Amino acid sequence: MFLWGTATASYQIEGAVSEDGRGVSVWDTFAGEPGRVRDGHTGEVACDHYHRWPEDVELMAGLGVNSYRFSVAWPRVQPTGSGPVNQAGLDFYDRLVDALCARDIVPAVTLFHWDLPQELEDRGGWLDRDTAHRFAEYAAVVADRLADRVPMWITLNEPFVHMVFGYALGTHAPGRTLLLDALPVAHHQLLGHGLATAALRERGAGRVLITNNCTPVRAASADPADVAAAHAYDTLHNRLFNDPVLLGKYPDMSAYGVRLDCVRDGDLDLISAPLDGLGINYYNPTRIAAPSGEGLPFTDAGITGYPTTAFGWPVVPDGLRELLTGLKARYGDALPPVYVTENGCSQHDEPGPDGTVDDRARIDYLDGHIAALDRARAEGVDVRGYYVWSLLDNFEWAEGYHQRFGLVHVDFATGRRTPKASYHWLRERLAERTGADAGPREP
Ligand code: PNW
Numbered sequence: 001m002f003l004w005g006t007a008t009a010s011y012q013i014e015g016a017v018s019e020d021g022r023g024v025s026v027w028d029t030f031a032g033e034p035g036r037v038r039d040g041h042t043g044e045v046a047c048d049h050y051h052r053w054p055e056d057v058e059l060m061a062g063l064g065v066n067s068y069r070f071s072v073a074w075p076r077v078q079p080t081g082s083g084p085v086n087q088a089g090l091d092f093y094d095r096l097v098d099a100l101c102a103r104d105i106v107p108a109v110t111l112f113h114w115d116l117p118q119e120l121e122d123r124g125g126w127l128d129r130d131t132a133h134r135f136a137e138y139a140a141v142v143a144d145r146l147a148d149r150v151p152m153w154i155t156l157n158e159p160f161v162h163m164v165f166g167y168a169l170g171t172h173a174p175g176r177t178l179l180l181d182a183l184p185v186a187h188h189q190l191l192g193h194g195l196a197t198a199a200l201r202e203r204g205a206g207r208v209l210i211t212n213n214c215t216p217v218r219a220a221s222a223d224p225a226d227v228a229a230a231h232a233y234d235t236l237h238n239r240l241f242n243d244p245v246l247l248g249k250y251p252d253m254s255a256y257g258v259r260l261d262c263v264r265d266g267d268l269d270l271i272s273a274p275l276d277g278l279g280i281n282y283y284n285p286t287r288i289a290a291p292s293g294e295g296l297p298f299t300d301a302g303i304t305g306y307p308t309t310a311f312g313w314p315v316v317p318d319g320l321r322e323l324l325t326g327l328k329a330r331y332g333d334a335l336p337p338v339y340v341t342e343n344g345c346s347q348h349d350e351p352g353p354d355g356t357v358d359d360r361a362r363i364d365y366l367d368g369h370i371a372a373l374d375r376a377r378a379e380g381v382d383v384r385g386y387y388v389w390s391l392l393d394n395f396e397w398a399e400g401y402h403q404r405f406g407l408v409h410v411d412f413a414t415g416r417r418t419p420k421a422s423y424h425w426l427r428e429r430l431a432e433r434t435g436a437d438a439g440p441r442e443p
Pocket of ligand 1: 009012157158161213281283342389396397405
């Protein structure tokens with residue numbers, strides 16, 4: 001059965017940050033500091049999904065999706081990141097999983113979508129190798145509770161974005177500005193993925209994936225300097241995270257002055273343990289030119305000639321086909337089935353006078369990307385799922401509530417949900433397609 005779903009993340013939707021024993025995460029700390037998030041927005045209330053989840057499950061049932069990707073907040077389960085388990089936090093996800101199963105919606109659980117317990121950050125966060133071991137311990141706790149009903153597990157969400165924005169540039173929590181010295185964060189996250197995969201396997205947790213955000217990289221011109229820079233960018237963004245997982249080795253980054261001294265014997269064996277799928281988040285391609293200044297071995301040349309989203313991201317649907325066929329060409333038989341675990345666009349959606357939300361640009365976006373997905377499948381890429389980011393408008397990290405990615409509009413003053421035109425469009429599209437994609441039901 002092809003999985004059609006929507007995706008969310010704990011800190012972006014839940015709110016209820018001090019309820020039922022939840023500990024503090026790096027995002028609570030970061031969003032609480034002046035100047036970090038636009039207009040001082042925080043995830044304190046967000047979509048109040050922690051209380052409104054039954055309504056959100058009904059929205060998904062009404063949409064007709066057969067899967068839902070959500071993340072577990074580590075500090076709800078282990079408030080200090082290690083040791084004592086907070087049963088009340090696990091109970092929340094237990095209820096959610098039961099409600100999804102009752103609606104025939106396959107739960108796909110992401111274990112880490114950036115909300116690290118603050119106490120672990122105080123001990124070095126992902127710069128510290130020990131965090132990888134703590135992550136595996138936490139994965140085991142969650143699997144012990146949910147693996148009997150959750151058939152699909154995603155260890156990490158976008159370790160690239162977490163490293164670059166969180167530790168290199170400081171625009172996301174924990175707000176560190178280490179530039180290339182952030183590299184150990186890549187390895188320690190991947191080690192955490194490997195250790196958590198082993199813990200999930202021991203518990204018979206079903207399918208195990210990692211989600212990398214990938215971008216097809218285009219050189220700004222045929223000039224060899226631009227081509228070399230594009231290769232550098234592809235190496236540091238895509239291959240740094242896909243190669244160790246799929247091929248068991250890091251790409252050669254010596255030409256860019258990048259060294260990974262923290263890799264120990266045996267790490268890559270753990271990191272490259274076979275997976276049941278590769279999660280891919282796709283938003284847009286990247287156009288790269290030769291470096292213009294000191295430091296990085298590339299410059300982002302920007303993409304012109306395409307429509308853009310409210311975020312300013314170019315809308316290039318065929319980039320999804322290009323990405324998927326490129327992965328197949330690069331990894332061949334080492335590429336497991338692919339799941340597009342996020343794809344979507346932000347817009348400035350507001351209800352009109354009649355109360356409806358006319359987001360036709362989102363319909364065009366999704367229509368174009370689903371067509372590109374079909375082309376990639378026709379070209380032989382084994383794609384098994386597609387998740388729209390996102391079910392709800394939510395806390396868009398450093399942008400706060402200024403970017404709306406939802407199929408469902410959220411009025412953040414009242415929590416009121418209003419399905420947008422794209423929700424109704426997708427419901428019809430999914431109903432039409434169920435026949436073509438129907439297969440054996442999940443366990
Ligand atoms: C993803 N970029 O993040 C995340 O997984 C989501 O939590 C997030 O809400 C969504 O995409 C939309 O931003 C990204 O700059 C953040 O390339 C930034 C980038 C890509 C993905």
